[in-house]
Amino acid sequence: MKITNATVIVTCPGRNFVTLKIETDEGLTGIGDATLNGRELSVASYLTDHCIPNLIGKDAGRIEDIWQFFYRGCYWRRGPVTMSAIAAIDTALWDIKAKAANMPLYQLLGGRSRDGVMVYGHANGTDIDDTVEAVLKYKEMGYRAIRAQSGVPGLKSTYGVSKDTMFYEPADAALPSENEWDTVKYLNHAPKLFEKVRDAVGPDIHLLHDIHHRLTPLEAGQLGRSLEPFKLFWMEDPTPAENQEALKLIRQYTTTPIAIGEIFNTIWDCKDLIQNQLIDYIRTTVVHAGGITHLRRIADLAALYQVRTGSHGATDLSPVCMGAALHFDTWVPNFGIQEYMHHTEETDAVFPHDYTFKDGFLYAGETPGHGVTIDEELAAKYPYKPAQLPVNRLTDGTMWNW
Numbered sequence: 511m512k513i514t515n516a517t518v519i520v521t522c523p524g525r526n527f528v529t530l531k532i533e534t535d536e537g538l539t540g541i542g543d544a545t546l547n548g549r550e551l552s553v554a555s556y557l558t559d560h561c562i563p564n565l566i567g568k569d570a571g572r573i574e575d576i577w578q579f580f581y582r583g584c585y586w587r588r589g590p591v592t593m594s595a596i597a598a599i600d601t602a603l604w605d606i607k608a609k610a611a612n613m614p615l616y617q618l619l620g621g622r623s624r625d626g627v628m629v630y631g632h633a634n635g636t637d638i639d640d641t642v643e644a645v646l647k648y649k650e651m652g653y654r655a656i657r658a659q660s661g662v663p664g665l666k667s668t669y670g671v672s673k674d675t676m677f678y679e680p681a682d683a684a685l686p687s688e689n690e691w692d693t694v695k696y697l698n699h700a701p702k703l704f705e706k707v708r709d710a711v712g713p714d715i716h717l718l719h720d721i722h723h724r725l726t727p728l729e730a731g732q733l734g735r736s737l738e739p740f741k742l743f744w745m746e747d748p749t750p751a752e753n754q755e756a757l758k759l760i761r762q763y764t765t766t767p768i769a770i771g772e773i774f775n776t777i778w779d780c781k782d783l784i785q786n787q788l789i790d791y792i793r794t795t796v797v798h799a800g801g802i803t804h805l806r807r808i809a810d811l812a813a814l815y816q817v818r819t820g821s822h823g824a825t826d827l828s829p830v831c832m833g834a835a836l837h838f839d840t841w842v843p844n845f846g847i848q849e850y851m852h853h854t855e856e857t858d859a860v861f862p863h864d865y866t867f868k869d870g871f872l873y874a875g876e877t878p879g880h881g882v883t884i885d886e887e888l889a890a891k892y893p894y895k896p897a898q899l900p901v902n903r904l905t906d907g908t909m910w911n912w
């Protein structure tokens with residue numbers, strides 16, 4: 511089965527998405543998500559100008575060989591743009607192969623390891639009471655796992671708090687909006703938030719929290735220890751993970767589980783954290799970590815060290831990524847949890863899909879492939895709209911981690 515054509519579709523149904531569509535001489539097509547929030551056009555160009563000319567004429571069934579061609583062949587290996595482009599190609603080819611085999615993708619990966627995929631939602635609020643109310647709303651919706659993020663008293667903005675409690679889109683302006691940060695205020699506030707949230711939801715709901723790269727290792731150790739009474743499912747991105755040694759310091763101070771990896775894009779980024787058991791969940795995703803082919807390798811390495819998957823699933827990862835991720839999550843033996851932020855109705859209309867949500871679990875469909883398509887006519891009605899992620903400064907103006 512030869513690849514006869516490949517096109518990049520950029521659409522903006524409320525936010526920008528980049529989708530690669532691959533066509534074959536047997537009439538089968540496949541799609542893959544290539545969205546990199548705030549840098550969408552870089553991946554679109556990488557695919558159009560550097561990958562697609564190399565795809566035409568290749569055997570669509572040679573998924574591994576094509577992955578190796580684009581990984582080794584680009585010379586400048588790794589990085590979010592390269593690996594998101596490779597991910598889109600890989601996902602589209604797995605979609606085609608599953609369609610050719612006339613089976614849902616999870617069957618091709620090795621069959622079900624579970625019926626449903628436990629997901630967590632994003633509850634957020636401007637203050638503690640607001641956030642508790644949002645968490646209870648998610649509990650009523652049937653979620654078993656809920657992430658809680660709230661405004662910090664004294665700070666006019668912070669990560670994870672949106673105007674709309676159901677949807678969260680951080681890329682809110684053509685040029686970066688500025689958030690502000692004060693670690694002392696945050697460290698005083700976070701334990702009070704989780705004391706109230708845990709008290710409100712009871713002991714059986716999994717609670718998660720995203721620190722979003724903002725603490726030093728020692729501060730992260732302090733925070734983890736202060737949250738231990740509230741038994742979090744995980745604290746996420748406690749400190750920038752370029753310095754992976756730093757996690758050893760955090761581990762000395764706290765048993766609060768740690769999740770890292772949504773900004774990682776190859777197994778090389780994850781290796782030391784996994785092998786030294788410095789994390790409990792690896793957050794790598796289909797769209798940013800080289801697709802299904804590479805994510806399987808990361809999950810298999812993690813399984814050796816009892817590290818479980820906890821893939822990123824924010825709204826800036828398209829339903830195409832979510833669909834492929836669900837088939838992966840349905841198969842992967844060391845599954846932990848899947849992030850799931852509802853897309854808007856506008857987005858869902860552009861990306862019809864067969865996955866369903868019920869009582870805190872997502873269920874991959876039985877359609878051959880990953881079960882997601884793109885309505886190209888509708889997609890064309892939403893032209894690209896420049897948008898970038900915010901930046902973050904300490905209250906004295908120092909540039910900080912967003």
Ligand SMILES: O=C(O)[C@@H](O)[C@@H](O)[C@H](O)[C@H](O)CO
Nearest residue numbers: 547680720772823824826849
């Ligand atoms: O865990 C998460 O969902 C966050 O870290 C994301 O919302 C992240 O900020 C965005 O995906 C960035 O585009």
Ligand SMILES: [Mg+2]
Nearest residue numbers: 720746747772
């Ligand atoms: Mg995160």
